[in-house]
Amino acid sequence: MIGAISVAVLLLAGFGVAVYLAGSPRDAYGMLRYAVWQMSSGEVQAGDRAPDAEVMALDGTTRFRLRERLGERPLVLVFGSYT
Amino acid sequence: MYEEFKGQADFLTIYIREAHPDDEWQMDVNIKDDVCYAQPKTFDERLAIANDFAKRFNFPLPLAVDTMADEANKAYAAWPERLYIISPDGTVAYKGGIGPFNYKPEEVRAWLEARRPKAAPAESSRLRAN
Numbered sequence: 072m073i074g075a076i077s078v079a080v081l082l083l084a085g086f087g088v089a090v091y092l093a094g095s096p097r098d099a100y101g102m103l104r105y106a107v108w109q110m111s112s113g114e115v116q117a118g119d120r121a122p123d124a125e126v127m128a129l130d131g132t133t134r135f136r137l138r139e140r141l142g143e144r145p146l147v148l149v150f151g152s153y154t
Numbered sequence: 155m156y157e158e159f160k161g162q163a164d165f166l167t168i169y170i171r172e173a174h175p176d177d178e179w180q181m182d183v184n185i186k187d188d189v190c191y192a193q194p195k196t197f198d199e200r201l202a203i204a205n206d207f208a209k210r211f212n213f214p215l216p217l218a219v220d221t222m223a224d225e226a227n228k229a230y231a232a233w234p235e236r237l238y239i240i241s242p243d244g245t246v247a248y249k250g251g252i253g254p255f256n257y258k259p260e261e262v263r264a265w266l267e268a269r270r271p272k273a274a275p276a277e278s279s280r281l282r283a284n
Contacts, residue, residue: 101174104178105178106234120245124220124229124230145269149167153203154189
């Protein structure tokens, strides 16, 4: 009984922290449900060989690999989405 | 920053999985700005949003789209937004923090500024002659 109440209190406290961090209950839910599991510090580190990946051009048909864009100059990669 | 440094570095934007689609964690600011899209379930849907984005902002940087396998996103732990710089030798020269709070274009700017090529020899000798 005490165990169950303690767990419930802990979960509520945890959600409370999420609300504080995210700004609102809806945002806390969104953050916990969608964001937390997608974010990662990532395995690749500065100094490592840059991973390659296949991506598509805006025309929807031309495929190329990221490293094909690497030439004589540094390559700045900007990752993001509209929303 | 692109306009300022495009003579010094190559830039490539990779359009990845949506950060705040309206069927996941929708944001009020997106509703206000009329940026309401569901998380794409097909490549055509993601491609369409990427094209909307490019058109709306007349986006000058080269833009490519991650396939639905999210290969680039996963390789670079990119979601929701992130910056990297790759050296010509193929190694990671700069790894940015996780967005949005640690997404810092000013760090990329600082990196590029620190490596800005010095004045061309012709200019230097002209200065010396004066």
